[in-house]
Amino acid sequence: MxxxxxxVRRYSWGSTTLVQQLLGRPVDGRPIAEVWMGAHPDDPSVxxxxxxxxxxxxxxxxxxxxxxxxxxxxxxxxxxPYLAKILAAANALSIQVHPTMAQADAGFAAEERRGVSLDDPSRSYRDRFHKPEIVYALTPFELLSGLREPEQAAKLVAELGVPALNPLIALLREDASDPHRGALTWLLAQRGRGAVWVDEAAASAKDGVGARPELEIVHTLAQQFPGDPGLLAPLLLNQERLEPGQALYTAPGTLHAYLSGMAIEVMAASDNVLRAGLTSKHVDVDEVLAITDFTPRLTGFLxxxxxxxxxxxxxxxxxxxxxxxxxxxxxxxxxxxxxxxxxxxxxxxxxxxxxxxxxxxxxxxxxxxxxxxxxxxxxxxxxxxxxxx
Structure with missing residues (x-):
C-alpha cells in the first residue's frame, strides 16, 4: 500500500474553501479546483x-x-486505466463533451497526421482513450447533463422573449429529424460574433430570476462568462442537483457542465476534452458536432x-x-x-x-x-x- x-491544480473556477477545509489546509484566498490522484502522465501522484x-x-x-x-x-x-480527483467548483466549468474510444483513436491519428503538437492550444485529442466519468457528491453539487426534450428547451428559450433567438426556437420545434444538432450548430456559430442577443438574453434572465431556476443559472453564467452564447446551456441541457452520497455517470458523447460544489470524480485516464462554450479556450466546432450524442435523455444517475x-x-x-x-x-x-x-x-x-x-x-x-x-x-x-x- x-x-x-x-x-493540486489551482484553476480559476476552483473553490477557495472546500478542498482546503477537507485537507486541513489554510484558507488563504487561493482557489483549489482539483487534486489529482492517479498515474496520469501530465500530473502523476507521488x-x-x-x-x-x-x-x-x-x-x-x-x-x-x-x-x-x-x-x-x-x-x-x-x-x-482511471484517474481519481477531488473536484471543487465555485464557478462553472466549460460545456464539454468526451469521445468514445473509436472517436478518440481516429481523432488522435488525424491530428498526428496534420502535425498538430500535443501542447498546441488548438489540439482536441491529446491521447487515444475515451473519457467516461463518475461523479460522487461530497456536498450539494449542481450541474448540467444531457439534452432536454426539444419542445421543453424551446419553451424555455421562448420565455426569454428575445426575437433574435427565434431561429433557435424554430430549429428545436421544426427540425423533426435532429433538432438538437441543428440548435447546437446554430449556437456554436454565434461564438465570437459579438451577438447583441447574448446581452439581451442575460438581461431577460436577470429580470426572470425567481420565476424559474433555469433563468437564475442563465443569469449567473452571464456574470461569469459575459458575452458567451453558452449562457443558454441551462435551457437546452438538464439541470440537476446531486445531494451528498449521490452519484452520476457521464457517458462519452454527453454534453455536460459542472456548476458548483465538491465531489470525487473518477474518470478514464484521458485528457480528451472538447469544449462547446463557457470558456476562453479552443472550441473545435466540427469535432463537438461530430462526437456529441444529440438524443434527448434523462441524466444518468447511478x-x-x-x-x-x-x-x-x-x-x-x-x-x-x-x-x-x-x-x-x-x-x-x-x-x-x-x-x-x-x-x-x-x-x-x-x-x-x-x-x-x-x-x-x-x-x-x-x-x-x-x-x-x-x-x-x-x-x-x-x-x-x-x-x-
Whole structure:
C-alpha cells in the first residue's frame, strides 16, 4: 500500500474553501479546483511506500502485473486505466463533451497526421482513450447533463422573449429529424460574433430570476462568462442537483457542465476534452458536432448497490472504472474491493485500511492499493471512497 501525494491544480473556477477545509489546509484566498490522484502522465501522484517516493505512473510501468493484476494488464496494457480527483467548483466549468474510444483513436491519428503538437492550444485529442466519468457528491453539487426534450428547451428559450433567438426556437420545434444538432450548430456559430442577443438574453434572465431556476443559472453564467452564447446551456441541457452520497455517470458523447460544489470524480485516464462554450479556450466546432450524442435523455444517475451494511457500490457500463463507498462506524471492519488497482481516499472521520499492511487515514488522505496486496478492509469511524476498475 502506498500513501499518495496528489497533484493540486489551482484553476480559476476552483473553490477557495472546500478542498482546503477537507485537507486541513489554510484558507488563504487561493482557489483549489482539483487534486489529482492517479498515474496520469501530465500530473502523476507521488507514491510513498515506506520512505521510497516514486511517481505512480513509473511504479505501474515498472511492476505492471503486481500493480494492476493480470486481468487489468491484459485488458488495458501497463497503465492505470482511471484517474481519481477531488473536484471543487465555485464557478462553472466549460460545456464539454468526451469521445468514445473509436472517436478518440481516429481523432488522435488525424491530428498526428496534420502535425498538430500535443501542447498546441488548438489540439482536441491529446491521447487515444475515451473519457467516461463518475461523479460522487461530497456536498450539494449542481450541474448540467444531457439534452432536454426539444419542445421543453424551446419553451424555455421562448420565455426569454428575445426575437433574435427565434431561429433557435424554430430549429428545436421544426427540425423533426435532429433538432438538437441543428440548435447546437446554430449556437456554436454565434461564438465570437459579438451577438447583441447574448446581452439581451442575460438581461431577460436577470429580470426572470425567481420565476424559474433555469433563468437564475442563465443569469449567473452571464456574470461569469459575459458575452458567451453558452449562457443558454441551462435551457437546452438538464439541470440537476446531486445531494451528498449521490452519484452520476457521464457517458462519452454527453454534453455536460459542472456548476458548483465538491465531489470525487473518477474518470478514464484521458485528457480528451472538447469544449462547446463557457470558456476562453479552443472550441473545435466540427469535432463537438461530430462526437456529441444529440438524443434527448434523462441524466444518468447511478443506482447504488448495497453490498453489505456500510458498503455501497456504484458501477458504470464500462470496465475502466467504478466507485465504492465504505463507511465503518464504531470500529467495525468492512470489506472493500478485493483485487485490481484501487485508490482509496478518506472523505470523513478517521479510518484504518488493511491490505498487505495498515494505514491510518484522515480526511483528504489517499492511498494506492496494488493488486498484489490482495483484499482490503476498512475499519474505524469514517468514510472512504474507493476508485477501482
Amino acid at each position: 502506498y500513501l499518495l501525494a496528489g497533484a 507514491a510513498d511506500g515506506g520512505g521510497r517516493r516514486v511517481p505512480l505512473d513509473e511504479l505501474v510501468a515498472t511492476q505492471p502485473e503486481a500493480m494492476l493484476g493480470p486481468a487489468v494488464l491484459a485488458r488495458t496494457g501497463p497503465r492505470l 443506482r447504488p448497490a448495497r453490498l453489505a451494511p456500510g458498503v455501497v457500490d456504484f458501477s458504470a457500463p464500462v470496465t475502466d472504472l467504478g466507485l465504492s463507498v465504505i463507511t465503518p462506524r464504531a470500529g467495525e471492519r468492512l470489506a472493500g474491493p478485493e483485487d485490481g488497482p484501487r485508490i482509496a481516499v478518506c472523505v470523513e472521520g478517521e479510518v484504518q485500511l488493511t491490505a498487505g499492511d495498515v494505514r491510518r487515514l484522515l480526511p483528504g488522505e489517499a492511498v494506492f492499493v496494488p493488486h498484489v496486496d490482495g483484499a482490503m478492509t476498512v475499519s474505524g469511524n469514517g468514510t472512504v471512497v474507493v476508485a477501482r476498475v
